[in-house]
Amino acid sequence: MSPNGQSQPLPRLINPPGAAVAVASFPLDDGEWFASHQHPAHQLAWAPHGVLAVRASGRTWVLPSTVALWIPAGTPHSTGATSAALLRSLYFWPDRCPLTWDEPQVVPVSGLLRELITYLAQAPEALPAEPRQRAEDVVLDLLRPVSVTTVRAPLPADPRARRIAEALRADPSDGRTLAEWGAVVGASARTLARAFVTGTGMTYGQWRTQLRLQAAMPMLAAGATVSAVARRVGYGSPSAFVAAFRRGVGVPPGTYFAPADR
Structure with missing residues (x-):
């Protein structure tokens, strides 16, 4: 359905x-x-x-x-x-x-x-x-499996942390710190940091990286360049994005999205 x-x-x-x-x-x-x-x-x-x-x-x-x-x-x-x-x-x-x-x-x-x-x-x-x-x-x-890691960015349960998470889903390039977000949602950076760890099992930085990679994958799959995707999801350089992708997924984007000619 x-x-x-x-x-x-x-x-x-x-x-x-x-x-x-x-x-x-x-x-x-x-x-x-x-x-x-x-x-x-x-x-x-x-x-x-x-x-x-x-x-x-x-x-x-x-x-x-x-x-x-x-x-x-x-x-x-x-x-x-x-x-x-x-x-x-x-x-x-x-x-x-x-x-x-x-x-x-x-x-x-x-x-x-x-x-x-x-x-x-x-x-x-x-x-x-x-x-x-x-x-x-x-x-x-x-049929031979390839070793890659799935990208996951669950929403935290705390309503203030969830508000931040939803804003970042709408704009993954937003680079505000937890202290800056705290002024928006009315909570201290320490409280928000605990809420992300409790609600997602990840620190805020780890969660934001996962979210950015999750947002990047459909764009890469649709043929966007690494440079363009890196900018759209908040990375200062293509090399920084490629490094984060390799750490998060297990292979660089050029391997994961390589033409199927093997």
């Missing part, structure tokens, strides 16, 4: 008899989300066009076309789009899948994997059973 309460379009589902992998494809509008749900099959969520986001296990993944997310069977999750996207999901039946990952995993989408997913999305009459099975086997061989 979409956020406005209207039914989303039914996916185009390719699930031939005897296949180990089913493929579903359908468009998502910018900002459109599925409510939390789960599947009896493992899912590989990927967008050949646009940018997906997936929320699961208290985390949020932003997924350009260069990466996909493996979601184990039975994992509650919600999927949406941070820009208009084509969601293409592969579903792997657990009794025929050798992969045993029990947590969501980011998987790089190489040029070969991209072509194989498109190949499997053909109508059953266009792809006989034996070639389909061979393609399914190669897809499984190509």
